[in-house]
Amino acid sequence: MLPFDFEFYQPETLEEAVHLYQTLDQQGKQPMFFSGGTELITLGRIDMAYTEAVINIKGISECNVMQVSRDHLLLGSTLSLTKIEEANLFPLLTKTASEVADHTARGKITLGGNICARIFYREAVLPFLLADSQLFITGPEGKKVVPINDMFQGQLKLKSGELLVQLVTENRFVRAPYFSMKRRQQWETGYPLITVAALKIAEEIRVAVSGLCPFPFRSSEMEETLNNRSYSVEEKVERALSSLPNPILDDIEGSADYRLFVLRHLLLDMMATLERGNT
Incomplete structure (x- = not known):
């Protein structure tokens, strides 16, 4: 109550x-x-x-759309994470969303609810940041379509009275090789410690992280380093860790040092997986 x-x-x-x-x-x-x-x-x-x-807003038809066209995937903001997982139209999103909370909770948590949440993990946003998705937003000033990487800066910068209606993603990102891994310190369905999601597009790796900072992020500096062919894999990861945003979380779930330790190993796993061409 x-x-x-x-x-x-x-x-x-x-x-x-x-x-x-x-x-x-x-x-x-x-x-x-x-x-x-x-x-x-x-x-x-x-x-x-x-x-x-x-x-x-769950009764509004535009918010419940799940549609695949020749070029795009369209997902409504009120779709539950369970529905998205069962449809499996965007494998990276499926994998990332399937590790949010537990199965019972995912039946209630919606895509838009997770992305717009005040709880800082917001893992469902990671695939869309990597895929340069577009957001359909409506509000007092009317309807608009904007790039997610312009609107999401740690959190979705909605104005008063605006709501997220749909997310639009090009199919070339939906079908790309991917990596998604979550690490928890406590129990299997407890709050995450670190989540890393990645896509490989035209031989370039894109990476986004949740749980390291008080906000999810995609870092162009990290990506530039991780794709620098003059470094070894280990050098890429160490240099990428030196360009992280601040602050690094230090709380009951894990110290800052431990989070960095976990992230280092997740990035090494990511590089190995995507360089092999596996998902």
Whole structure:
């Protein structure tokens, strides 16, 4: 149970959802878009989230799309991680999403909910950062399509009243060789320590990381180093570790030194896997 009451709305269109948000915001009700509810329940119980009005967008058709065309994969933001895993249309996303929480939770956690979460892991964003995906966003200023790497800087920079509707990814990225590995320090389905995801495009490796810093990231500096053919694999990894963003997390899940130790070995595994051409 949550320690506060709230009004519950179920709009049928994007326009209705945006209008509702504006109206409720003007009334001072701190409205919240809702698609799975796991974060609201988790954070609301410990007084880290509060709203007087929940707008459930799961009934909006555009948010539930799962479509493959000749050139693109289109995924709606309210698709559950379980549905994405079962469809297996984007193997890197399937592998990454299948290691979020446990099976029961993945049936409730949505793609957009994970990407827009306040909990800093947000692993589902990693494949889209690597694939230069496009975001379909709507809000008070209308609809727009923007590159994810412009909108996601540690977190998705949505304006007040905006919501993520869909993610669009070119098929050439969907079919590319990939690597995804999560390491946990505690139990099999506990919070992750480090997650590394990678794609190999035109013989170049792209890499993104979650759990090292208080935000997921893709680093052009790391990629440049990892693709420098003048270095040995070990040199590539050591030099890549010297160009990490800050701060490095140091918490109950693992010290900063231990996280770097784990990341070093994951990067070595990644390089070996992708250089062999395996997934």
